[in-house]
Amino acid sequence: MKKTKSLILLLLVSIATINAQNPLVQSLLNDVQLDSLTNFVKQLSGENAVIINGVTDTIKSRQYQQPGNEKAFQFMKQEFIRYGYQIDSFAFNTDGKNLFAIKTGYKYPNRRFMLGAHYDNWPLTTIAPGADDNASGSATVLEAGRVFANYSFPYTIVFALWDEEEVGLLGSIAYVPTIGSNNDTLMGYVNADMLGWDSNNDSVADINVRQVANSVTLLNKAQFCNSAYNIQLGLHIVDPGNGSTDHAPFWNNGYSAIGIDEEYDNDFNPFWHTTSDSLVKFNLSFYQKCSKLAYATIAEFALDTLNTVGIKENTLASQFQLFPNPFTKQITIRSERPDLLISAVVISDCTGRIVYESQINHQAPTLLISENLERGIYFIEVFTSEKSFVKKIIKQ
Ligand SMILES: [Zn+2]
CATH class of the missing domain: 2.60.40.3080 (Immunoglobulin-like)
Incomplete structure (x- = not known):
């Protein structure tokens, strides 16, 4: 009888542990500010001015051939430096450049979790706000930079901003084969592309996944976070996930990745790739939830010193x-x-x-x-x- 009791107690303890919120992740999520997120969107989409290297300027378009593309890069780099990150960049052609902000892990510095978004946009006009596609994702990555700066993690976290996604995922395709070249290992990648549109107010977001490496483990973690941290999104699993954004090169090279985006199938943003893709069209509550889902997922993995996920070890x-x-x-x-x-x-x-x-x-x-x-x-x-x-x- 006694033995049975302790077994039941043990089971209850383990169930409680499995479902437990991590107080650090909760604290981090509490630090997320919608005003800060939307301010980054305004700065990246030309609605608010930015100060780059001491000079006031406006980012009118981030399309890769427009001057605003480089301005956006410099602005985001400056923000990450301000938050204390180590910066890396990778020019993959004459006008394409990825930006990386690195928070080195105190226990496993070579094992990286990565959150990324593309910062270039469309259409090819001198003024193109590209607020949803993809100032929303870029601002999510910038706000992560602001919030994560106050916490330490055993694993390294990298915030990535890809260029030239709109002309064939060029930035992420150029990056993925370089993983492992510094004895680093990518444990998992979370992509954010278009997080602002929810016209029917159903709070449904897509999570794109494929049966590659341990991508499903990432999906499971995102689902856990959505309920454990009461984020209140409806999650629409897209498997096999769409191949038209920056999570795809990770899958294609055998890495674990998921992509979070607004619901493409039933509620697609009609202003996509038009000059009317602006912040005023956002469902702000939905946008903040999507950002929080990305943060919680990355933070949960990056904090778990018992991580056996082994997402892709470059053992070869x-x-x-x-x-x-x-x-x-x-x-x-x-x-x-x-x-x-x-x-x-x-x-x-x-x-x-x-x-x-x-x-x-x-x-x-x-x-x-x-x-x-x-x-x-x-x-x-x-x-x-x-x-x-x-x-x-x-x-x-
Ligand atoms: Zn996009």
């Missing part, structure tokens, strides 16, 4: 040695496992241009490359008898 790369790196004349790639062979190697420069391709089907444990590359940073993709991996190499 750790089976190989690349040396010396940086290199001057030659670089050697060597497999540490007799059954794991190198079948081909491709080296690209920072713009994605291929500068070296080995013969296919070496099927060798070791490969020596000596190419007359110019000094600089390159990405080497090593195709093996299993999958491929990418590492950053430096020619001196």
